[in-house]
Amino acid sequence: MTTSSPERLHALDALRASALLLGVVLHATLSYFPTTGVWLIADTDRSSLMSGLFFVIHAFRMPLFFLLAGFFGRMMYRRMGAGRFALSRLKRIGLPFVSLWPIMFVAFIALFIWGMTTMYGPLPEGEAPPLNWRTVPLSHLWFLYVLLLIYPAAILTALAARIIPGADALGRAVDKLFAMLAGTPFLLVAPAALVAALVFSDSSGPIWFGVRSPDMGLLPNTPALVTFPFAFWMGWMMQRQIHVLDQLKGVWFINLGLAALATAGCFALVGFSPDLMMALSEMKKALFGLALGVAMWGFIFGFIGLFQALMNHHSPVWRYLADSSYWVYLVHLPLVVTLQIWMFDWGLPAEVKLVLILLIAMPILLISYHLLVRGTFIGWILNGRTKPVFRRK
Template sequence: MSHSTAAAAPVSERLHALDAVRGGALLLGIVLHATLSFVPASPRFWIIQDTHPSVTLGLLSFTIHVFRMTTFFLMAGFFARMSFHRRGSWGFVRDRLQRIGLPLVIGWPLVFMPIALIVIWASHFPNGGPIHPTSGWLPALPKFPLTHLWFLYVLLELYVATLLLRGAMVWLDVSGTLRMVFDRVFARIMRNPLAPLVLAIPIGIAFCLDPRWINVMGVRTPDQSLVTNAQAWIGFGTAFGIGWLLHRQVDLLRLIERCWLTHVLLAVFLILVSFAVSGVMLSLPVAPKLPVSFATLRLISAILYAPAIWVSTFAVLGLALRFMSGFSRTWRYLADASYWLYLIHLPIVMALQVALSQLDWPGLTKFAIILLVALPPMLASYHLLVRFTFIGVVLNGRRAEKRLLPQGGIATA
């Protein structure tokens, strides 16, 4: 008997929550990028470093970075399997090319050109300009600045890998026996209170094997090359696969919902300790006589940060399932809008960061101004130019179709 079905009503309620999580992950990306010019860091890692850095915004940036993309790719895997079984193989491929491939191909030059101009503008200010001027920041294969659209590129790779893996599994396991074994093993892992720690093992090993890794990097994002690095494949590929397997056994979501408070408290602890360790590691150049070596600190950091990724991901899912399971017109609208907002936001946020960078105002004030100035026109552009137009059909599917489905309309991304 298949483990992939559940009662219709609970599934519908959970999909409202999961759609909110998926849209929220994209919206948090806008908040994350708005913090980056204020993060205290040496050397600089963003196109401009504000004259008024903020430890508070550094902590906010660090916290969002821990769980956001893992949560996003987990939801991507969950909704990808749903779309695959609703549309069939070729329908799924056509849909993904339209809603993921087309925005990448068309959107990249449209966002990269203004980003390049803003980087040049930032170079006229102290502590601004290209981050890696010696290696170049213009396209030069295989180096390629995918910018914030790298997630679309990785999604396409994961779709291809998943379809190939699934095809091989179906061919080898005609009776379905092997898949049932995998379902049982996965369910046993998920029912164990230590499930987040088990899921953290692959990315934790990847962190330890990377001699350049420190926890402020999180999972190394493949935003500067068309060759996706192994760490991204392991971290985001694992999340995508877990999402796919969760859709096979939707009732396992109840376990995540039930433990939401435990996961939230543990996530807060792990994130705060990891943030403190990152501060110690970044201070090593000016405080070289610490009683532990950098290698030891890096190992401790990996042991803390890898579980923090999965515990905080479970915490976010549990919170959503516990408190956002009902239909909300506001969250549905924001979930639909989030894909468009994320695609267009980076040049707008960067331009505001550069414009405000030299003002003698508190960092928190300037951060708030960036969001208050950027978000209203972006939302207006979605409502006027996207929601009821062919662009909305490309990004989110037909609205008539979405009204028939409980999972909402943003791309499986």
């Protein structure tokens, strides 16, 4: 989702593109987990490295994306006003969700049947599980659904803040605290503590996955329902004083170092391979939640600072990736799963298969963007504008 603004924030554009494109890598690892029952297809060649890579990416990628959505969301809200902003979100978030979800639903039924048949032979006859508000599969489009829940709340909150006595003073106090902490690792404390509390209190799913993606049902699980709106709010508040980006730039290495240490602590507590039945003592569960919180927010603040330090300039390649990343992420999953099923029994190391999937999928996805999206009405829906497919001489 590319934001058109008078001044491009090149570093954050590149970071948002990276967060979306890392989703392709993340989903490509899923069939190579040592644990079965995690994905549509469980490859004959598996590796703990694949599940470890998934864990690291999963720990921070979507909270980072929601923070950036909040940052760019406030930027557009201030420029457009509440009414135009709401309409733009319906076009660029709501329309892709309602138009793509039925396609993905049918595609995944077909891929599930193909995958199960590939692994186990012909499927026995039986009734499909009931489809209701608790079981409706949102697939990887869940982030659009959650954004559609967040944006109305953000608009109403922004409008209410204009008339609620004391709201301005509270906002200035939060701004001051944010700015005071942004140049230090102490900015991690409150977000990490929130993640720790959410993980510790959650008993509804495998703890290894930490904050689980709310990809099943219309009511997100509690950790997701709090974590992603909170990240959005952090981005919204950060945009109120953009100078904090430079403060994060000064401590990126500290934040990433803390994230790396915390990730190592997570692996020490739960291992590299997801155990779907894992039960931790209360002490270990609390430690895991805290380590996950530090890893999540250390990576988020660290990568914001790193990209500010290295990527805060115009790059034609990164600008193109920023424009194309939304489309690539929306449509990548059926192609990735198709390649996973196709390579199921090739007898190659899991790491080699992962590289092959990316080498095949990414060119197809980028070519489809260039020919089908960039200069068409789809590009207007997704990116707010169309761009020439080929340069004029």
